[in-house]
Structure formats: C-alpha cells, structure tokens
Amino acid sequence: MPREIERKFLVDPAFARTLKSGTEISQGYLPVAGKSVVRARIYGSRGYLTLKGETRGMTRTEYEYEIPLDDAREIISSLCEGRVIEKTRYLVTVGKHEWEIDIFSGRNRGLVVAEIELADEQEAFERPTWVTQEVTHDPRYYNANLVETPFGDW
Amino acid sequence: MPREIERKFLVDPAFARTLKSGTEISQGYLPVAGKSVVRARIYGSRGYLTLKGETRGMTRTEYEYEIPLDDAREIISSLCEGRVIEKTRYLVTVGKHEWEIDIFSGRNRGLVVAEIELADEQEAFERPTWVTQEVTHDPRYYNANLVETPFGDW
Numbered sequence: 001m002p003r004e005i006e007r008k009f010l011v012d013p014a015f016a017r018t019l020k021s022g023t024e025i026s027q028g029y030l031p032v033a034g035k036s037v038v039r040a041r042i043y044g045s046r047g048y049l050t051l052k053g054e055t056r057g058m059t060r061t062e063y064e065y066e067i068p069l070d071d072a073r074e075i076i077s078s079l080c081e082g083r084v085i086e087k088t089r090y091l092v093t094v095g096k097h098e099w100e101i102d103i104f105s106g107r108n109r110g111l112v113v114a115e116i117e118l119a120d121e122q123e124a125f126e127r128p129t130w131v132t133q134e135v136t137h138d139p140r141y142y143n144a145n146l147v148e149t150p151f152g153d154w
Numbered sequence: 155m156p157r158e159i160e161r162k163f164l165v166d167p168a169f170a171r172t173l174k175s176g177t178e179i180s181q182g183y184l185p186v187a188g189k190s191v192v193r194a195r196i197y198g199s200r201g202y203l204t205l206k207g208e209t210r211g212m213t214r215t216e217y218e219y220e221i222p223l224d225d226a227r228e229i230i231s232s233l234c235e236g237r238v239i240e241k242t243r244y245l246v247t248v249g250k251h252e253w254e255i256d257i258f259s260g261r262n263r264g265l266v267v268a269e270i271e272l273a274d275e276q277e278a279f280e281r282p283t284w285v286t287q288e289v290t291h292d293p294r295y296y297n298a299n300l301v302e303t304p305f306g307d308w
C-alpha cells in the first residue's frame with residue numbers, strides 16, 4: 001500500500017525570497033463527503049490525479065496517476081467548483097533529503113511551507129535553519145483545508 | 155471534453171437468464187459531496203479510476219484511467235466505505251450497436267439493466283425485443299445511487 005509520511009514546517013520569509021527556478025502548481029479538489037481527498041494537479045506541464053485516504057498521524061495512503069494535461073485542466077475547471085490552490089514549488093536539498101518549499105499565491109498569498117518526505121515516522125533528518133514552526137499536525141495547513149479556509153482569511 | 159451519452163433500459167429476466175460469458179465487475183464509490191462521481195472499478199482483471207461530472211440530460215463528462223489492479227482493489231476496500239456494487243456484464247450486439255447488459259448481485263440482486271452508448275442524443279438505434287421500460291432519466295438507477303439505496307430496498 002503506497003503511503004506518504006511527511007513533516008511540514010513554516011519557512012522564514014527572508015529565505016523564501018531567495019528561491020529561484022520554481023515549478024508552478026495548480027491543483028483542484030473535488031468536493032468529497034468523507035476524509036478522503038480527490039485532487040487533480042497541474043505540475044509544470046504535466047497532469048496528475050491523486051486520491052488520498054484519511055491522515056493517521058504523519059501517514060496517509062496515497063494513489064497518484066499521471067493523466068493528460070488537458071484532462072487535468074478540465075477537471076480543475078469543471079469538477080472542482082473553484083476549490084483550487086495555486087503555488088510555486090521549489091526543491092532544496094539539505095543533507096540527504098530533498099525539501100519541497102511551496103510559496104502560495106492567490107487567497108493563500110503570504111503562506112510558505114516546507115515539506116520533507118520520510119521513509120518512516122522515526123527517520124532522522126537535518127532541520128534547516130530556514131524552517132520555523134512545525135505544522136505537521138495542524139489541519140489548517142492541509143492543502144485540502146486551505147482551499148476551504150485560505151491563509152488570507154485566518 | 156470526453157462525454158458519454160447513454161440510454162438505459164430494464165431487461166426481460168427470461169432473456170437475462172440466457173446470457174453467457176460475462177465479465178465480473180466490482181466498483182466502489184468514494185463519498186463525494188457534490189454532483190460528481192469518483193469511482194474505482196475492477197473489470198475482469200483490470201483496474202480503472204473514473205471521474206464523472208454532473209449528468210445533464212443524457213450527457214455527462216467522464217474521465218477514465220486504467221490503474222494497477224491492486225490499487226483498484228485497495229481503493230475499493232479502503233476509501234469507499236462499503237459503497238460497492240457487484241455485477242456481471244454481458245455484451246450483446248444488436249444492429250450496429252453494442253449493448254452492455256449488467257446483471258447485479260449483492261444488495262441489488264434482481265436488477266438487470268441494458269445500456270447503449272450513442273454518439274449524440276439524436277442518434278437512431280434498433281430497440282431489441284428484450285428491453286422493457288426505459289430508465290435513462292430515473293436517477294434511482296444510477297449506479298452511484300444504487301450503492302446508497304440498493305434495488306433490494308425499493
């Protein structure tokens with residue numbers, strides 16, 4: 001069963017301003033009734049469809065498939081009812097891990113989040129100087145929640 | 155934009171009993187809040203993930219992707235909260251069209267439905283002697299509704 005274990009941190013804005021060569025991401029969320037997430041994503045010039053199960057601790061079941069870019073565009077515009085997040089992603093290697101740093105725009109402008117994916121919940125990693133508060137367990141920072149209650153409204 | 159235009163009919167049970175060489179289908183529905191449908195399906199030995207938009211008349215936007223069979227099994231068992239339909243599908247050619255005849259089992263046992271896919275809503279087709287009432291516009295017969303309110307409970 002594919003699972004992702006992630007830890008998530010806020011980022012020093014001064015560091016975020018130094019980042020270059022990001023990839024634009026647009027992702028839409030289908031309105032779902034349960035704890036699952038159904039997401040269509042445009043990542044640069046590629047399209048993806050992702051299902052995620054309920055988050056348990058730092059772990060969540062995830063199924064991701066590449067789909068035609070045009071399908072991703074249409075799913076985001078026609079099935080997601082405006083539940084869309086726009087951000088630019090930067091990749092930064094620290095020690096032996098690659099961090100994903102997302103600078104949000106639109107209604108989440110001002111939010112910068114860094115994520116690291118781990119093999120298991122106990123795996124050690126080097127904490128960069130530019131991360132501040134850990135927000136792994138704060139559901140407000142789930143992208144699926146940022147689409148409902150964007151950072152700009154907090 | 156991929157769209158499907160379908161007409162749906164009930165089937166004479168005497169005819170249904172003569173059908174041979176069907177393909178077993180198991181399909182689960184993620185709980186969704188809006189009018190969209192997110193479905194994982196096992197069709198024989200293949201897995202699929204399908205998104206469908208809101209039905210408008212006989213027409214509905216549909217996006218379907220083949221996914222690994224094991225993923226389909228897991229999505230049905232872990233993300234669909236028991237919202238599962240089991241049926242056996244038979245293909246019957248009449249004139250220049252292929253009909254899909256679904257014999258339901260489980261909580262929808264007793265229901266037999268035939269569907270034909272058309273290029274547009276005006277396309278002519280030969281109506282077989284073994285179809286009875288048309289149910290295209292009756293939402294009770296949508297598979298996504300049969301999972302909530304199965305035929306056996308009507």
